[in-house]
Each structure stands twice: as structure tokens, then as C-alpha cells.
Amino acid sequence: MQKRRDxxxxxxxxxxxxxxxxxxxxxxxxxxxxxxxxxxxxxxSDEELSVAEVYANKAAGIVRVDVTPGPxxxxxxxxxxxxxxxxxxxxxxxxxxxxxTSRHVVVGASAIHVRLADGRVLRARYIAGDxxxxxxxxxxxxxxxxxxxxxxxxxxxxxxxxxxVAIGSPFGLASSVTAGIVSGVDRTIMAxxxxxxxxxxxxxxxxxxxxxxxxxxxxxxxxxxxxxxFMSASGGNNGVALAVPSNTVRTVVTRLLSRRAxxxx
Numbered sequence: 001m002q003k004r005r006d007x008x009x010x011x012x013x014x015x016x017x018x019x020x021x022x023x024x025x026x027x028x029x030x031x032x033x034x035x036x037x038x039x040x041x042x043x044x045s046d047e048e049l050s051v052a053e054v055y056a057n058k059a060a061g062i063v064r065v066d067v068t069p070g071p072x073x074x075x076x077x078x079x080x081x082x083x084x085x086x087x088x089x090x091x092x093x094x095x096x097x098x099x100x101t102s103r104h105v106v107v108g109a110s111a112i113h114v115r116l117a118d119g120r121v122l123r124a125r126y127i128a129g130d131x132x133x134x135x136x137x138x139x140x141x142x143x144x145x146x147x148x149x150x151x152x153x154x155x156x157x158x159x160x161x162x163x164x165v166a167i168g169s170p171f172g173l174a175s176s177v178t179a180g181i182v183s184g185v186d187r188t189i190m191a192x193x194x195x196x197x198x199x200x201x202x203x204x205x206x207x208x209x210x211x212x213x214x215x216x217x218x219x220x221x222x223x224x225x226x227x228x229x230f231m232s233a234s235g236g237n238n239g240v241a242l243a244v245p246s247n248t249v250r251t252v253v254t255r256l257l258s259r260r261a262x263x264x265x
Contacts, residue, residue, distance in 0.1 A: 005136035019074075046147030051179045054165045058221045059088060063114040064169035065089045065101050065124070065138070065213060070110030075146045090168030090214030091138065092223065101213030102228060103129035103136040104192045108255040114140055115174055116147075128256040132195040133244055134228055135252045136213075137260075150215060153222035155245035158182055158201055164226060166205045166241075180205030180239075189229060189242050199245040201225045207241035216243040225249070 047058065049121070066088045087104030091114065099114060106112055112124040122142050129136035162182045170176055184202035191197050203216060207230045216225040225243025 009084050011152075016214060023028075033174055033203055039119060048163075049221055051165055051177065052062060052121045053222045054219070055167065055177045058148075058150060059175050060117045061093045061150040061169055062142075062167045062175065062214060063093070063099060063116055064172070064174040064210075065091045065093050065099075065105055066113045066115065066172075068108035068111035070108050071188060075245065079258075088169055088172045088210050088211065089212045090227070092215045094137070094151045094152075094163075095148055095149050097140055097142065098127070098257070099138040099140050100125065100226060100228065100249065101135045101136055101138060103131060105213045106136055109210055114138065115169075116142070117175055119231075121258060125259055131193040132191055133197055133248055133252050134244075135193040135226060135244060135249055137253065137256050151222045152246045153218055153220070155201065155224050155247045157201065158185055158218070158224050158245075160185060162244065163219050164203050165208060165217045165221075166203070166211060167217065168207075168211040170208035170210040172210055173206045175184060175193060178206040183240070187242055189244075191228075195257070197228070197244055197248065199248060200242045201245055203241050203243065204239040206239070213240075222246075223249070251254070 029212065032159040035145050089099030089101060091099045094100045106126055106131050107129060109126070109196045112126060113121050114124045120142075122140050124138040124140050127139050160182050163179065164182055165177060167175065167177050174227050180203050182201060183204050186198070187200040187202050189197050189200045201216065201224060205216070207227055211227045212229070215223040216227055224246050226249050227243050228239040231238065
């Protein structure tokens with residue numbers, strides 16, 4: 001045993017052994033360092049962001065949607081016999097050239113424009129809409145570099161009490177941010193065509209006219225829902241707003257884009 005120990009020590013202490021030891025140490029340290037850095041990167045991607053950080057990271061992907069009313073333009077009901085015509089709404093970039101918004105914001109419009117976060121105003125074209133979910137897609141002719149797509153989260157993982165951020169254009173005030181929590185899940189709301197939208201997410205974040213079509217974001221800056229409506233006896237925010245869940249949005253958007261692809265062929 002002593003002989004083996006002496007041989008090992010003589011090998012390590014020899015010039016060649018010293019070099020070998022240094023190489024092994026550097027490799028081991030490098031591997032550990034690489035693993036640690038990768039672990040930190042993974043942890044950072046899951047890190048919860050502040051409201052300010054969500055806004056800073058995601059506002060560039062959110063647009064104001066302005067419409068010129070046309071015949072049959074949908075008026076938003078704020079109570080029995082009280083309909084208002086909202087000239088603007090909100091939306092967000094889903095992919096290059098495609099913006100998601102609420103159908104009731106754009107249906108019946110004779111012209112549609114989107115205002116990007118950098119102030120540019122671009123003409124938009126209505127691609128398609130789904131009256132059953134009140135989701136619509138717009139085609140925007142803009143360089144890919146100017147459009148910042150947002151990511152759709154898994155809305156089935158949303159829990160009551162989760163923090164949320166809403167970014168949109170209430171009363172035409174572009175890039176406005178409010179925050180709150182998820183007040184309820186699995187709500188059922190009625191689309192403008194009286195179709196039930198199940199799984200809606202309720203929030204107490206301040207939502208007003210013009211927020212429709214904008215994203216409801218989680219603490220990672222991912223979209224968990226599309227703001228659809230709020231409940232109010234006065235026409236103003238009362239802390240009860242509802243959003244179409246992102247899983248429904250994903251299904252509808254995929255279907256609408258597939259229909260568009262078949263039409264374009």
C-alpha cells in the first residue's frame with residue numbers, strides 16, 4: 001500500500017505529472033464553471049420579472065389598433081341601451097407581420113392602422129376573425145426587425161393569485177401598463193355573437209375601453225390571455241376584467257393562419 005502511494009506521489013510530483021494534474025484540474029474547473037453558468041442561464045429564464053421589467057422587455061411587441069368606422073361597425077355595450085363606439089383598441093405581435101387583437105375591435109372597420117411602440121403608424125389588413133372567441137388577426141406590412149413577437153404561455157397553469165400585467169391603449173393612451181392579480185379562472189364569458197368562451201381569466205388589473213385585444217402577461221412576460229371585456233355599471237373600471245385564455249387563442253390563431261395559408265395557395 002505504501003509502495004503504491006509512493007509511486008502515485010512520484011508521478012504527480014514529476015514534471016509530466018504536474019502538467020497532467022493541471023490539465024485535469026483545468027478541465028474539471030471548466031466543466032464545473034460551464035455547468036454553473038448553464039444552470040444560472042436556465043434559472044434566469046425562469047426568473048420572475050418586476051412590472052417595470054415586463055414592460056421594458058415586452059412593450060415593443062404591443063400595438064395600438066386604430067379603426068375608421070364603416071357600415072355595421074360593432075358598438076361595445078356598457079349596459080342596457082348604452083353602446084359606445086371605441087375608435088381604438090390594442091393588439092400584440094404574434095409572428096412576423098401578424099398581429100392578434102379582439103375581433104370586436106376591428107370588425108366592420110373600413111380602415112385599420114396599428115401604432116407600434118416606436119411611434120410608427122402602419123396600415124393593417126384584416127386577415128380573419130373568429131366570432132366564437134372574439135379573436136382576429138391583422139396583417140401588418142413592416143420589417144421583421146420592427147415587430148417583436150410575444151410568446152403564448154400555457155393558460156392551464158394559471159392560478160388564482162398569480163401576478164399579472166396588462167399593456168394596452170385605454171382611451172387611446174398607447175403603451176399604458178397596469179398590474180394586478182388573477183382573481184379567478186375558468187370563467188365563462190359571452191362573445192359578441194353570444195357564443196360562450198370558456199376558461200376565461202379574471203383579473204383586477206385596471207382595464208378600460210381601448211384595452212381590448214391587448215395581452216394579459218404573466219411575471220415572465222408571456223401572454224396568458226387576450227383582454228376581451230370588463231364588467232362595469234358605470235362604464236369605467238371596477239376591477240373585474242376578463243381575458244380569453246392563451247390556450248384558446250393558440251388554437252384559434254393556428255386555425256385562422258392555416259385557413260389563410262390555404263387561401264393564399
